[in-house]
Amino acid sequence: MVAAPIKSTHPLADIIERLESGGALLPESPQNLVEVVGVLKSYGVVLGAYSKNLNFIAEKQFLVLFPFFKYFDGEITTQKLFKHWWHDRINYEFSEYCMKAMMWHGGGGLDAYLDSAEFIELAKKAIAAKTKKNFFIQGVSKVFPDFLLEQVRLSCYYSGIGQFWTVMSEMFLELSDRYDRGEIKTIQDVVNHVKAGLVNNASLPITLSVEIEGQTYDLMPKSAGLTFLMDTAVPYVEAVFFKSFPFMGTVSYNAQARQIPLEQERFSYGALYADPLPIGGGGIPPTLLMQDMTHYLPEYLHEIYRHSVRGETDLRVQICYSFQKSMFCVTTAAILGLAPHPIETQDPKEQEINRRYLEGWMDKLLESRLLTFQSCDV
Numbered sequence: 001m002v003a004a005p006i007k008s009t010h011p012l013a014d015i016i017e018r019l020e021s022g023g024a025l026l027p028e029s030p031q032n033l034v035e036v037v038g039v040l041k042s043y044g045v046v047l048g049a050y051s052k053n054l055n056f057i058a059e060k061q062f063l064v065l066f067p068f069f070k071y072f073d074g075e076i077t078t079q080k081l082f083k084h085w086w087h088d089r090i091n092y093e094f095s096e097y098c099m100k101a102m103m104w105h106g107g108g109g110l111d112a113y114l115d116s117a118e119f120i121e122l123a124k125k126a127i128a129a130k131t132k133k134n135f136f137i138q139g140v141s142k143v144f145p146d147f148l149l150e151q152v153r154l155s156c157y158y159s160g161i162g163q164f165w166t167v168m169s170e171m172f173l174e175l176s177d178r179y180d181r182g183e184i185k186t187i188q189d190v191v192n193h194v195k196a197g198l199v200n201n202a203s204l205p206i207t208l209s210v211e212i213e214g215q216t217y218d219l220m221p222k223s224a225g226l227t228f229l230m231d232t233a234v235p236y237v238e239a240v241f242f243k244s245f246p247f248m249g250t251v252s253y254n255a256q257a258r259q260i261p262l263e264q265e266r267f268s269y270g271a272l273y274a275d276p277l278p279i280g281g282g283g284i285p286p287t288l289l290m291q292d293m294t295h296y297l298p299e300y301l302h303e304i305y306r307h308s309v310r311g312e313t314d315l316r317v318q319i320c321y322s323f324q325k326s327m328f329c330v331t332t333a334a335i336l337g338l339a340p341h342p343i344e345t346q347d348p349k350e351q352e353i354n355r356r357y358l359e360g361w362m363d364k365l366l367e368s369r370l371l372t373f374q375s376c377d378v
Contacts (some may be wrong), residue, residue, distance in 0.1 A: 010363075011366065012362040024190075039322040040190075041172065047172065053073055053095065054165070058158035091288035095161070095165075110231045122217070122218055123152040129213065130212050160232050163204075202229035205222050208220040243264070246269050250284070273369060287316060290317075
């Protein structure tokens with residue numbers, strides 16, 4: 001008989017124990033399940049639009065320094081133009097906000113590759129081909145030799161997060177379909193579905209090539225060895241779920257005010273930490289995402305929101321609550337998928353290693369919104 005591991009002394013020991021027994025960061029409850037699946041259905045639709053646009057910008061707007069029509073996906077019509085001016089459209093600005101957070105925080109193989117000699121050589125070939133008839137840009141590039149190179153790096157991040165979101169969009173929409181068929185019945189089923197999707201796509205190559213005057217130029221060739229899980233998914237979770245940026249207008253960026261940590265590693269403005277109450281206010285980036293999701297809510301979830309205390313007057317805030325719950329499920333899948341040993345292992349040494357691993361994650365989540373959602377009444 002294998003002895004049970006000693007109970008953790010971590011402040012979030014109960015949650016660690018739940019994870020070790022196969023549970024999730026988010027407690028099981030029918031309400032949680034409906035919210036998570038419903039909001040991920042809407043999020044999957046929005047992510048599909050975001051990913052299509054990011055890939056379009058990376059491939060078709062390469063080194064277009066003033067891309068006035070980058071949100072049109074190559075289809076420029078009078079109707080789309082008026083919808084754009086009227087703001088009756090997907091808010092692609094939020095996808096760029098996430099992309100820039102990922103680029104700024106860095107980490108993972110993609111970040112390392114974009115500083116490599118191999119990438120710089122490939123990028124310079126593409127830059128030379130793109131600017132060979134533009135003498136003004138050639139002059140600017142000579143004065144500021146890293147300017148266009150940084151723009152190419154930006155294109156690679158557009159593409160990287162675009163390819164990542166393509167996979168996640170399909171995964172979330174499939175989750176909704178399985179729920180509708182009665183195959184997803186618990187939060188643990190949700191976590192298992194996402195975990196399987198992450199594992200199955202772990203080695204999916206992340207590549208980028210651009211076409212210039214009929215010739216193809218590789219920027220992220222398959223030979224670079226960049227893959228979905230370790231080079232896009234994991235850095236994305238770290239940058240967007242945990243760190244992100246402080247919202248302008250809610251804190252001062254003035255260094256003397258000291259409202260923002262001096263160390264980048266101490267940033268905790270990501271999706272798992274953000275206060276949902278400012279959602280709906282001007283200048284709050286997640287407001288754009290929540291607004292986009294209002295258009296694609298499944299009726300069963302929209303009906304729950306309608307019968308809440310404030311009805312639809314705080315719809316974006318309610319969506320944000322559900323969205324954070326869903327992101328804790330996605331985070332659970334990432335934690336379990338990256339565990340050094342299978343979470344169900346019965347080997348005491350492997351259990352001890354897993355315990356230290358889980359405690360490291362819980363250290364990151366201590367100040368997040370995790371404890372807020374431990375009551376099934378929230």
